[in-house]
Amino acid sequence: MHRRGPFGIALLGAALTLLPPMAFLARADACPEANDTADSACIIGIDSPVAGTIERPDDQDAYLFNAPEGTVAVHARLSYLPADYDLHLVDAQGNVRCESTNPGLVDEAIDCPLGPGQYYLYVNSGIGQASEAPYTLTVKLDRWIELARETDSHDRTK
Ligand SMILES: [Ca+2]
């Protein structure tokens, strides 16, 4: 459908332009605009909200994060929406793993059972809306290793 068209193209790009992990490590942690594709994805920290804007109806913002060892679930929330945006979680192979596509200005929330790995979050407007006002995106993880650390503080592996 038309609604999914722009994002479908983006997913293809994500699969074809994936960079090796080391390339991302060298990148700054700021989130400059024109983070439209997987190879220009902004690194988003865990528990570290970022602001971004969908400035054109066909804009999309790509974010990259690494879920470390022990990850069992990813929670992502898109909030303070100035227009109807949607949130998509895509794995390193370009597969959509979870999505949140509520209508209107309701927050988008993803609670996705996922193991360790590299993942992308895409923000777009499935119905072609845009605004100069920012949204806020936050990522949190559930990790079994954090529970283990309560009894064994030397459990960190490299
Ligand atoms: Ca943007």
Ligand SMILES: [Ca+2]
């Ligand atoms: Ca929405």
